[in-house]
Amino acid sequence: MQPFSYHQVEQADTAIASARLDQSMYLAGGTSLIDLMKLNVQTPQQLVDINALPLAQVEQQGNGVRIGAMARNSDVAYSAMIRERYPVLSEALLSGASPQLRNMATVGGNLLQRTRCYYFRDTAFPCNKRVPGSGCPAIEGYNRIHAILGGSDRCIATHPSDMAVAMMALDAVVQTRGPQGTRSISIADFHLLPGNTPEQETVLEPGELIVAVDLPASPFAARSHYLKVRDRASYAFAMASVAAALELQNGVVRSARIALGGVGTKPWRAYDAEKALINQPLNQNTLQAAAKAAVQGAKPQKYNGFKVELTKRTVMRALATVGGMA
Amino acid sequence: MNSSDMKSVVGKPLNRVDGHAKVTGAARYSAEFPVAKLVHGVTIQSTIASGKIAQIDTRAAERVPGVLLVMTHLNAPKVSGEAGGDRKLPLLQDNQVRYSGQHIGVVVADTFEHAMQAAALVNIRYDEEQPALHLKEHLDQAYVPQGKIPRDQPPDSAHGSVEQGLATAAVKVEQTYTTPIENHNPMEPHATTAVWQGDRLLLYDATQGVFGAKKKVAAVLGMPPENVRIMSYFVGGGFGCKGSTWAHVVLTAMAARQVNRPVKLVLGRMQMFGPVGFRPETMQQVSLGATREGNLTALRHAGTSITSTFDEFIEPVAKTARMIYACPHIETSHRLVRLNVGTPTYMRAPGEASGSFALESAMDELAYALKIDPIELRLRNYAEFDPDKKLPWSSKSLRECYQQGAARFGWQKRNPTPRSMRDGNTLIGWGMATATYPTNRSPASAIAQIKADGTAVVRSGSQDIGTGTYTVMTQIAADALGLPAEQIQFELGDTNLPETPVSGGSQTAASVGSAVHLAGTEARSKLLQLALMDQASPLYGATAEDVIAQNGRFLLKNKAANAETYGAILSRHGLKTIEARADAKPGEEKDKYSMHSFGAQFVEVRVNPDSGEVRVSRWVGAFGVGRLLNAKTANSQLIGGIVYGIGMALMEHTVMDPNRGRVVNADLAEYHVPVNADVPSIDVIFVDEQDPHVNPIGVKGIGEIGITGSAAAIANAVYHATGQRVRDLPLTLDKLL
């Protein structure tokens, strides 16, 4: 770890003002950031501790729900409103990390957690995301945990969040405040594909603070499910995960949301898979069509070819569960 | 006078005597000694796997406030890393890089933070060479090891001719099995605090062997061994990686001498992957031949494992094949391939754990090929004596293990057809395997001292690596001395105490336990002799056989009123204490008997047919391990071994980057060990077993046998569930899709 200064703030405005300094970062739960500072992967000169900001509520907002950026992952997961109205989000949160980590981790921090790519986390390796232009050893290296969707020849790292995948299925909106004022950003637009600039992971501007995530009311959110496949029963990142939500009318799909985790370079919305279901009855054929569409264009690497088949099967199983077929 | 005369403390599920100290934090581990003027060391490690350090720039590091020393090959004192037994240690003596993660420097600073900061600022330029990284690519360079496998056995063995045995076989199984690199991951990382007092060196070290550490450190630093003292009162797990003295221990001592201050150095979790050993990758060929009736006609187990370019460690995978089944033609061999990796080392049941995966999987394949129940197949080839040494067993309860384990598990309800058992969509599989581990013992000494206040102190070097040594030795001493356990203070973990062996090979209970038993018994006899010969004693004139010892008193068997406390005898003789020392060592029993623990593992797995996820849902293990010293700690050791086996079977895998040879998953988030959710309740059965031959206290080792057979039992269960035979560990979901 390299030396840094530490600053505690109680108001969003002061936070934003303090963070405008170069090389400054917000400190929320610290479960992603502090780890990476210990590894010298992130070396901010100043930490602005935002834990005292009054942004931890989960509350009714119009017909939807507003989740404060500082709400802890556990509190969101166990909130009655979330469990009843957005079960996929509660399930996704509870499938992540461990109870201790979930008690610390915040909604804002979870959206911005960094990739688990081994090479990103070890400064002995080059990495385009960590040091732009230095190369991507994962492409030629051990890439079992890497993405099959959304990669570029510069970076194939997955976005590791489970929560964000559920939010993708729920059409969540990220509310921010920054030096330029406030913004509402659709979750689908929030994370960026690596392309030629894998170091740029989101549309956030320097110093921009996430204040909340809004979940709109929807006809499908209550019939939703998160299915996560992993290497051990708990406390492991997804090999493949699916957030699925369906609105059914007389056995026919009226609206569908399918988002994928563990396989994409960002929380991945499978639009084509959703389209394959619209106005179709749920049966083995339509599930298969959706599964196939979900991995359309997948680019497997040497060690993660299994993720294509695994993703298809996970999509089918998640849909079968929400559709009451399983 | 003998122990059956008393209510035995041995065997009771006594709570750990150090439990309170541990949960309150009073127990001091090696990194926790408040030494005056202590400063902090951090090592710098190589980032390439092979080559030379062309330039090392320490200027920026030296400018960090509080930095006292940046020690590299350019300024390190001259020492000999090859001196003394066990491992050869790269100790900053040259610019050669032999593997990624080799310690190539030490930074010492006033605080840990300053040392860490400075270590990151050392700038190194390498002349890189092409490293050798893949076992499969270098198989043509496999060689016959110079060294021996444990118990001084040659790497190869042959009885009869396997070719001939295979030629006559009606059914054959010939397969290759592979196991990956695995790391020990004890909870407590390696940690050393080095304190120089003039010419004398005092080390608080997280070690499984204080005496081995003393000898190695003295030899490397060219010091008389009596000038080195090692202390290790509590060790937070070892599993083998703390069985040898590794480079960081000596480097800490060297650095402390350079800065003239005590230095503490704790390896970070990432630093535990490479420079402190690991279970090496193996490739194992097993050939089995059998008659239609299931009698083995041939058994060959040929193992190749990796070692470093500068030292040799043999994973003795084929050791078990020499003794486990009756077969006229048995051949085994061990080969090594040198790669640019750190030197591998013992890891819980080295050889038995990895080897039993191959052999016991192959036995299952043979059972299917013959359509014979896997237990029945093993019974048909039951070894009534050791087929390698041609010696009788000191005791063997394997048949009872199969029977009792199968009964508890409900094995007879098993339909052997793969994919025949389901729960909804979930595939269910039942598998079993044989477990075995040798009963080891080494010379060990102990001193027992009875005090006038009726308490006793018993001392023996040794170490408690979390297994419960303090507790079981207290129990043995209690019985030997005729005192309640609470009256006994057991001291260990210091080279100033009587010498003992490394806590490895599951031998501490047998070795140290025998010494403690003999010392305690002797001290009590001495005290009794005083009384028997003393006219003032109510025991005067009786013989030792007439007397029983109980709760710190001697009393006549048939006249309990004639009794006297230990304290009374001592004070009448004006003695503060009476003590005895025992130097115990194995005798001729090892020439007369083959000595092993045996067991049978029974597993139920549930496999998700869509995702390939395997979860273990039920476990019964039955073991014949001689006399139990403590029912509770014994149960924990077996459970721990089995949990280790679940990890080995399903997830543990140290992955090296295929191009640069750096471990990429060197943390506990990505190197998976089982979490609670991966472990079902584990039912351990101890088969009643009396072994009068193994050692004076009748115990066999229990620390390692639990993992043996575990991975095979799981793989066999997965085959039963899915019809897919996975011969390559770990058994991750991608292999079942």
Ligand SMILES: Cc1cc2nc3c(=O)[nH]c(=O)nc-3n(C[C@H](O)[C@H](O)[C@H](O)COP(=O)(O)OP(=O)(O)OC[C@H]3O[C@@H](n4cnc5c(N)ncnc54)[C@H](O)[C@@H]3O)c2cc1C
């Ligand atoms: C061992 C381990 C296992 C894990 N397993 C999983 C898993 O299975 N699934 C999963 O989804 N996650 C997992 N996680 C990740 C965990 O969910 C994240 O670390 C956590 O959500 C991050 O939240 P935080 O509040 O601690 O973020 P911090 O570490 O405090 O911050 C992370 C980043 O976000 C920025 N930031 C934080 N809050 C704001 C804000 N309001 N506005 C702007 N910027 C902000 C910080 O500056 C920093 O860059 C795991 C983590 C660990 C360590």
Ligand code: SF4
């Ligand atoms: S995949 Fe991305 S994060 Fe990983 S090494 Fe390549 S560039 Fe870096």
